[in-house]
Amino acid sequence: MDFVVVDKPRPRVTRITLNRPERMNAMAFEVMIPLREAVERAGHDNDTRVIVLTGAGRGFCSGADLESPGPIPGIEGLTIPSIARRSMELLDDVILSLRKAHQPIIGAINGPAIGGGLCLAMATDIRLAADAAYFRAAGINNGLTASELGLSYLLPRAIGASRAFEIMLSGRDVDAAEAERIGLVSRTLPEPDLMDACLDLADRIAAYSRVGTELTKRMLWSSLDAGSLQSHMEAEGQAQLFVRLTTRNFEEAIKARKESRPPTFKD
Template structure:
C-alpha cells in the first residue's frame, strides 16, 4: 500500500491519483517521489483505465519538494556532483512519467501548486483549477535555476515565452484568474465543484474510443515540436489511417449513419 498516494475509481474507466500528504500541502518527499513514479507506470499499463485525474488531498495540490523532511535520500551542496545529478534526474523523472502515460491526464489543481508541483501539472494534458488555486516557480527564490523538471520546456509552450519568463524569473505567485487568462488552465471552477468537474471531464474522455484518444494525445505531444505543418500532417494522416480501421470506429460511424 502506498504511504503518500491514494488511487480511486469514481467512474468507469477513470482513475484518480491523489497526492496524500495534506499536513505538508502534499510536498514531495522521497516516498512520494518513488510511489508516484510507480503509480504512473502501473496505471499507464492498465488497459481498463482510459483517463486519469491527478489532484491533491486537502487544501493544496502540491507545494513542491519537501526540503524540510524529504527523507534519507536528500543530498547536501558538498555531496559529489554526480550524486546530486542523479537526485535531480530522479525528480525530473516525475513529469516524464506523467507525460508517458498513454491515457490523457487531467490535473485538478485544488490549491497551492508550487515548484515541483507546478512541474507535475504542466506535464498533464489538461489543467482545471479551482478559484483558490495559486501557482509559483519556487526554485528561483531558493537561489536555484527556475528551469527545472521540464518547466522551461512546457511553460513557454503553454503560456508563451514572455509570460513564462516573467513567472520563472520572478518566482511570483500567480492566482487562478491570471492562470486562466494566460491559458495555463482550461477553466476555473468553485473549489466545491473542482473534483466533480475533473471527473466528469475524465469520464467524457473515457467514453470515447481509446485508440482515437491515445493517438490524439500522441499527436499533440509530437506536433508541438513539429518542424512544419506538413510534418505535423504526416503524423495526423497515419493516426487517422490506424484509427479508421478499428471495429470501434466502424461502429461509431454506423451510429452516425443510422
C-alpha cells in the same frame, strides 16, 4: 500511511492523489517514487481510459520538501555529485511518466502548485483549477534557477514565451483567474466543484475511441516537440537555400516586378 492513494471514482477513470496534506504534498522521495509507480501502473491498466491527478488537503503540491526530502534509493557508495544527479533523475522520471502514459491525464489543481508542484501540474495534459489555487515558479525565490523538471520547456509552450519569462524570472504568484486567462489552466471552478468537473470531463473523454484519444494525446505533444528554435532555423535555412540555388524563382520574381507583371515560376 500511504503518501500516494489510488482509486477509481468512476468506471474507466483512475484517480491518483498525493496524500501528505500536512506538508502540502511536498515532493519528498517517499512521495515521488510511489507517484511515478502509480502513474506507470495506471498507464498500463487497460481498464483505465483517463487519469486524474490531484492533491489531498488544501494544496496540490508545494514543491521540494526543504525539511525532510526522505531517503534516496540506490545511492550507497556514491559521492555528493552523483547523489545529486541521481536525485534529479528520479524526479525527472516522475514528469516523464506523466508524459509517457497512454491515457490523457487531467490535473485537478485543488490548491497551491509551487516550484516542483508547478512542474508537476504542467506535465499533465489538461489542467482544471480550484478558484483558490495559485502557481509559482519558486526556484528563483530560493536563490536557484526557476528552470527545473522541464518547466522551461513546458511553460512557454502552454502560455507563450514572454509570459513564461516574466513569471519564471519574477517568482510571483499567478492566481487561478490569471492562470485561466493566459491558458495555464483551461478552467477554474469553486473548490467543491473541481473534482466533479474533472470526473465529468474524464467520462466524456473515456466515451471516445481508445486509440483516438491516445493518439490525439501523442499528436498534441508531438506538435509541441517539432524541434528546438535552432534546429528549426537550420531546417528553414536549408530549405530556403535549396530553392534559391536550384531554381530561377528569385530571379523571375525580381524580373516580373520590374516588368509590372505577375511572375511565372517554373521551379
